[in-house]
Amino acid sequence: MAGLIAEARARARQPEALVLRFREHMAGHGLTILGPPADTRIDFPGGSAFLTLEPGGIALRIEAAEPDRLADAKSTLAGHLEAFAPEEQLGIVWRGLGEGGPVAGDLGRRPHNFRVARVARVVEVTPRMRRVTVTGQGFDRFDAEMMHVKLLLPEEGTGSGTAPEPRWPVLTASGQPDFSDCALARRTYTLRRVDLARSELDIDFVTHGDGSPGSRFALRARPGDWLGVAGPGGGNIPLQGWTLLAGDETALPAIARALEAMPAGARGQVLIEVADAAERQPLAHPPGMPVTWLPRDGAAHGERLLAAVRAVDWPAGRDQPGTASAWAACEAATARALREHFGQALGLPRGAFRAAGYWRQGLAEGAAESGAA
Numbered sequence: 001m002a003g004l005i006a007e008a009r010a011r012a013r014q015p016e017a018l019v020l021r022f023r024e025h026m027a028g029h030g031l032t033i034l035g036p037p038a039d040t041r042i043d044f045p046g047g048s049a050f051l052t053l054e055p056g057g058i059a060l061r062i063e064a065a066e067p068d069r070l071a072d073a074k075s076t077l078a079g080h081l082e083a084f085a086p087e088e089q090l091g092i093v094w095r096g097l098g099e100g101g102p103v104a105g106d107l108g109r110r111p112h113n114f115r116v117a118r119v120a121r122v123v124e125v126t127p128r129m130r131r132v133t134v135t136g137q138g139f140d141r142f143d144a145e146m147m148h149v150k151l152l153l154p155e156e157g158t159g160s161g162t163a164p165e166p167r168w169p170v171l172t173a174s175g176q177p178d179f180s181d182c183a184l185a186r187r188t189y190t191l192r193r194v195d196l197a198r199s200e201l202d203i204d205f206v207t208h209g210d211g212s213p214g215s216r217f218a219l220r221a222r223p224g225d226w227l228g229v230a231g232p233g234g235g236n237i238p239l240q241g242w243t244l245l246a247g248d249e250t251a252l253p254a255i256a257r258a259l260e261a262m263p264a265g266a267r268g269q270v271l272i273e274v275a276d277a278a279e280r281q282p283l284a285h286p287p288g289m290p291v292t293w294l295p296r297d298g299a300a301h302g303e304r305l306l307a308a309v310r311a312v313d314w315p316a317g318r319d320q321p322g323t324a325s326a327w328a329a330c331e332a333a334t335a336r337a338l339r340e341h342f343g344q345a346l347g348l349p350r351g352a353f354r355a356a357g358y359w360r361q362g363l364a365e366g367a368a369e370s371g372a373a
């Protein structure tokens with residue numbers, strides 16, 4: 001892998017244990033691990049990372065074809081090592097070499113995956129869903145199979161068009177974004193639409209009151225308001241054979257994008273729980289993927305969804321790889337119940353199903369279980 005190179009050293013009292021943990025974690029993500037632990041190579045899309053044991057530490061080297069891949073890998077490698085050894089002071093400081101020679105250090109620069117955006121317009125999709133269209137520069141990185149982003153929003157959610165831009169995150173020496181100086185809330189959303197020709201992103205916000213940064217931002221957004229967008233990450237939907245897509249309104253943008261991307265001959269079922277019948281919206285979908293709306297009409301979150309998923313009529317041989325798959329996203333407790341249903345009750349093969357908790361009842365995003373909402 002030619003092109004760009006970054007190097008650093010991680011000081012560690014138990015470097016071998018740290019490398020083993022990192023190898024195991026990356027293998028779990030399906031990456032190829034090569035060589036013995038003392039001389040590890042991990043290939044990732046667009047590059048390779050090398051971890052070589054040294055007395056008292058690990059020599060780190062990343063080779064990548066593109067600057068974005070290099071920056072992603074620096075952040076991933078350093079971020080994981082730091083997370084796996086919280087008691088250590090690894091002291092990772094990247095030195096970067098580009099094709100044409102040394103490139104400037106990252107310290108103090110904005111993260112490579114971060115873009116400043118401004119609200120262009122806001123439309124009401126349904127009474128409880130607002131589509132906020134944002135514009136900005138360098139949005140091509142968002143045109144990816146991965147469809148989730150972290151939005152950086154004003155804590156108070158006030159219209160910010162006339163306010164000065166906040167302090168945006170900067171990179172630490174180890175390539176991590178440092179948010180400590182920015183009074184911004186971070187919330188995860190799906191890019192409902194990416195339009196590179198117009199340099200626009202659509203984000204569909206569920207509005208659930210004025211008391212939280214995400215919902216409040218959507219309720220108050222005006223053209224010209226700023227926000228930060230970081231990503232994209234995660235979120236491709238496994239499709240194998242007959243496919244169930246299920247979720248609540250927070251999953252609607254992801255389900256809508258998945259349906260638009262599906263081949264015309266796709267077969268399966270779509271179950272979407274919403275507050276009430278007014279929350280239904282037109283969705284383009286293959287004819288073999290009928291959409292069923294499940295209005296809560298006052299029932300508890302997830303109750304209707306769980307019941308409907310449990311009543312699904314699956315094709316024969318669903319426990320055989322390639323026959324069937326399921327993807328779901330909703331409130332965390334329901335997601336846990338769905339995961340158990342897909343895996344234990346139905347016996348879908350590992351890798352053929354996913355059920356993600358998109359929000360947690362009573363807890364703000366990022367709050368610890370014992371934390372306040």
Ligand SMILES: Cc1cc2nc3c(=O)[nH]c(=O)nc-3n(C[C@H](O)[C@H](O)[C@H](O)COP(=O)(O)OP(=O)(O)OC[C@H]3O[C@@H](n4cnc5c(N)ncnc54)[C@H](O)[C@@H]3O)c2cc1C
Pocket residue numbers: 148187188189190191203204205206207208211212213214215216235249250251253254357358359360361362363364365373
């Ligand atoms: C990968 C991913 C993709 C997502 N995509 C979208 C998306 O495209 N659109 C979208 O609207 N959401 C999406 N979500 C969910 C969204 O991140 C959460 O709902 C988030 O908590 C909203 O932030 P907030 O500031 O409004 O509320 P928070 O400050 O996080 O929470 C405050 C309170 O509101 C409650 N709460 C949070 N969300 C809801 C809700 N939907 N309904 C009722 N109560 C709620 C919490 O339980 C808490 O008590 C996604 C989440 C993930 C992980």
